[in-house]
Structure formats: C-alpha cells, structure tokens
Amino acid sequence: xxxxxxxxxxxxxxxxxxxxxxxxxxxxxxxxxxxxxxxxxxxxxxxxxxxxxxxxxxxxxxxxxxxxxxxxxxxxxxxxxxxxxxxxxxxxxxxxxxxxxxxxxxxxxxxxxxxxxxxxxxxxxxxxxxxxxxxxxxxxxxxxxxxxxxxxxxxxxxxxxxxxxxxxxxxxxxxxxxxxxxxxxxxxxxxxxxxxxxxxxxxxxxxxxxxxxxxxxxxxxxxxxxxxxxxxxxxxxxxxxxxxxxxxxxxxxxxxxxxxxxxxxxxxxxxxxxxxxxxxxxxxxxxxxxxxxxxxxxxxxxxxxxxxxxxxxxxxxxxxxxxxxxxxxxxxxxxxxxxxxxxxxxxxxxxxxxxxxxxxxxxxxxxxxxxxxxxxxxxxxxxxxxxxxxxxxxxxxxxxxxxxxxxxxxxxxxxxxxxxxxxxxxxxxxxxx
Numbered sequence: 001x002x003x004x005x006x007x008x009x010x011x012x013x014x015x016x017x018x019x020x021x022x023x024x025x026x027x028x029x030x031x032x033x034x035x036x037x038x039x040x041x042x043x044x045x046x047x048x049x050x051x052x053x054x055x056x057x058x059x060x061x062x063x064x065x066x067x068x069x070x071x072x073x074x075x076x077x078x079x080x081x082x083x084x085x086x087x088x089x090x091x092x093x094x095x096x097x098x099x100x101x102x103x104x105x106x107x108x109x110x111x112x113x114x115x116x117x118x119x120x121x122x123x124x125x126x127x128x129x130x131x132x133x134x135x136x137x138x139x140x141x142x143x144x145x146x147x148x149x150x151x152x153x154x155x156x157x158x159x160x161x162x163x164x165x166x167x168x169x170x171x172x173x174x175x176x177x178x179x180x181x182x183x184x185x186x187x188x189x190x191x192x193x194x195x196x197x198x199x200x201x202x203x204x205x206x207x208x209x210x211x212x213x214x215x216x217x218x219x220x221x222x223x224x225x226x227x228x229x230x231x232x233x234x235x236x237x238x239x240x241x242x243x244x245x246x247x248x249x250x251x252x253x254x255x256x257x258x259x260x261x262x263x264x265x266x267x268x269x270x271x272x273x274x275x276x277x278x279x280x281x282x283x284x285x286x287x288x289x290x291x292x293x294x295x296x297x298x299x300x301x302x303x304x305x306x307x308x309x310x311x312x313x314x315x316x317x318x319x320x321x322x323x324x325x326x327x328x329x330x331x332x333x334x335x336x337x338x339x340x341x342x343x344x345x346x347x348x349x350x351x352x353x354x355x356x357x358x359x360x361x362x363x364x365x366x367x368x369x370x371x372x373x374x375x376x377x378x379x380x381x382x383x384x385x386x387x388x389x390x391x392x393x394x395x396x397x398x399x400x401x402x403x404x405x406x407x408x409x410x411x412x413x414x415x416x417x418x419x420x421x422x423x424x425x426x427x428x429x430x431x432x433x
Contacts, residue, residue, distance in 0.1 A: 042196035099224030138413025178203030
C-alpha cells in the first residue's frame with residue numbers, strides 16, 4: 001500500500017512538473033555569455049539606454065517615449081518543421097497575432113480577473129504587431145516563411161535561426177521582429193534574445209505546440225501567452241522576480257517577490273519578501289503562471305519597453321519601418337545617412353488644391369511624375385526616393401513645379417518619394433509594378 005501511495009505521489013510530482021512553464025531565456029543568455037563574453041557590452045548598452053531614457057523624464061507618470069503614439073512592429077514567422085503537425089496553419093499563426101495585440105493593448109478579455117489592487121497599474125503599451133506585408137527586398141509577403149528541416153527538434157542554441165544548421169535565416173532585425181516556431185527539445189517552451197545581442201540571432205523562439213490558440217496547442221499553455229512572455233524579454237523586460245530570490249526586475253510598480261509562481265495561485269499569494277499583504281503579482285505576463293492566469297503588463301513595464309524605441313536607442317529603427325503596409329511610423333526617429341529622414345509632414349494633395357505634393361501615375365511601371373506647387377517659395381527643392389529598407393535610390397532637384405523620374409530599372413515594390421524644402425519635408429508612397 002505504501003508503495004502504491006509513493007508511486008501516485010511521484011506521478012503527481014511529474015505531472016505538476018510537466019505542467020510548469022519553462023522559459024529558457026535566462027539559460028540561453030548565460031550560454032551565449034560563456035561562449036562570447038563580449039556580448040555583455042551590447043546588453044549593458046541597451047540597459048543603459050533604457051535607464052537613461054527613463055531617468056530623463058521629469059516624473060514617473062511622464063516617462064512614455066515617442067509621445068505615446070502607437071508603435072507598429074512588423075513580424076515575420078519562420079515555421080521550421082520536420083513533421084506535418086509542426087507545420088502549423090496560417091490560422092494558428094494569426095490567432096497568436098490576435099493574442100499579442102490584445103495582451104499588449106490591455107484589451108484581453110481575461111483582464112477582468114486582475115485583482116482590483118493591481119488593475120490600476122495595468123497598461124496599454126501602445127505596441128501593435130502585424131504580419132509583415134513587405135519583405136526586405138520590397139516584395140509583397142504574407143509574413144510567414146515555411147522551411148522543412150531534417151532536424152527532429154532544436155535546443156536553445158539558435159540552430160533554428162540558421163539555414164546552415166537546418167533552420168531559417170533572420171530577416172533584417174532592425175526592421176522586423178523575427179519569431180521562429182519549431183519543435184523545441186525537452187520541456188522548453190520558448191526563449192528570447194536580449195536587446196543588444198547579435199543581430200543575426202535577434203528574435204524570439206516558440207515551440208509549435210504553445211504558439212497561438214486552438215488546433216495543436218496544449219493546455220494549460222493554449223492561450224498564446226508564451227509568445228507574449230518571450231516578446232516581453234525581447235522588449236527589455238526581465239522576469240518579475242528578477243531571476244534571483246527576492247530579486248528586482250528594474251520596474252518600480254511590480255512588487256518584489258521571492259521566486260516565480262506556477263499554476264494558478266489564489267490571490268493574495270504572499271511570500272517572504274512581499275512588500276505588503278497584496279503579495280505577488282502572479283498574473284503578470286512576466287511570471288511563470290499558466291496562460292489562463294496571466295493577464296497584465298504594468299505602467300512601469302510599458303515605459304521600460306517603449307524606452308527602447310526612443311531617439312538613438314536600440315530599437316528606434318522600427319519607427320522607420322512601414323512593412324506593415326501602413327503609413328510611416330510617427331515619432332522622433334533616429335536620422336541615419338542614406339535612410340528615410342524624419343517625416344514632419346505626410347500628405348497627398350489633390351490637383352484642385354493650391355499647394356502640395358502629387359505623385360502619379362501610381363502604381364507605375366516606368367515614368368513617375370512629381371509635382372510640388374508652392375506659391376510662397378519658388379526656390380529649388382530636393383527630390384529623394386527611398387526603398388522599403390530606407391536606402392536612398394534616387395536624388396535630384398525640382399527646379400520647376402514638375403519633374404519626371406524614370407523608374408523602369410527599379411525593382412518592383414514600394415518606394416517613398418520625398419520633397420525637401422528648407423526644414424520642411426513632404427512624402428508620398430508609390431508602388432513600382
């Protein structure tokens with residue numbers, strides 16, 4: 001009888017262990033550091049940028065960057081599969097995008113489960129995700145890449161990020177959030193690179209069976225929160241317990257907690273280092289609880305994530321990206337030589353108006369006509385054309401009201417036409433067919 005009880009206890013322990021969240025980000029970072037200690041300088045630089053941006057603000061409430069406008073992140077999903085079940089459907093991919101946009105905007109339905117004492121701290125990060133609509137060469141894409149591999153599984157050592165190792169190479173990590181979906185070894189559910197690491201492996205890895213909702217995902221990690229958690233790391237967030245007993249995640253409004261939580265604790269869950277009787281914020285996306293028990297980021301976490309996009313900081317280049325096939329991102333973008341300059345005015349003026357920019361025919365196969373009518377200043381204007389990765393592909397002068405540019409030798413795709421006059425810039429998008 002004792003043997004039977006012991007066996008049942010052992011099975012229960014194994015079952016609980018297998019149901020715990022396993023994020024390999026910390027282990028992955030330590031492995032990278034041991035093999036290449038110089039990586040630490042990049043991480044330190046990113047942390048310093050975040051700290052300086054937050055410190056520069058006049059108050060805790062005012063620490064938002066880029067005037068709190070919505071930041072759009074183009075996402076490319078690299079599905080690296082060996083078995084059919086690992087080659088997840090477009091529908092499952094899109095379900096994950098829905099979860100990300102809900103979670104990062106604090107519009108997730110289950111936010112009603114946030115305890116009242118913490119709900120006042122819940123934040124809309126103003127960060128949105130889209131499947132990329134323009135690839136690095138300017139071609140149309142759906143943002144999903146499928147790659148068969150002979151490898152049965154991958155470990156947290158970046159093999160899935162390299163074609164030479166049976167995976168798929170990253171897209172430009174300054175313009176795209178790369179997410180690799182594959183079969184992870186052991187109990188690993190996902191991991192993320194840290195800001196400031198090597199560009200060719202920058203991104204997030206998620207096991208195929210915890211990515212998105214429905215279909216082939218497994219309970220209790222079937223609500224897409226693994227990706228929410230790992231992208232939090234990619235955006236500069238640490239685990240809420242700071243990866244140390246009673247450690248710090250460098251966020252002011254997350255309470256100190258002794259260690260990680262798993263499963264679905266009852267509120268309040270008080271530990272030895274809880275600052276008050278409210279206990280742990282175990283429903284935070286950066287803890288280890290089940291998907292159904294995670295439901296919030298805090299204001300402080302929002303500010304830390306958005307600080308990465310401030311002028312001069314590591315992920316500021318995303319403000320130049322328009323691979324979501326939308327207008328250029330707003331905000332103070334980092335000006336780089338031969339890249340799209342800061343946009344002060346973005347408009348298209350119809351012919352009946354007296355001043356403005358016209359670009360036609362649009363789309364074009366060869367000649368594009370550019371008109372800029374300004375009755376106030378008749379001085380020459382600079383014409384620039386940029387491709388989708390921000391490279392200047394044409395420059396010229398508009399000495400009269402109209403100029404023609406031959407785009408016949410341009411690659412097919414989307415381009416930005418810019419007229420610059422003094423400190424003013426007007427831009428318009430044109431498609432080369």
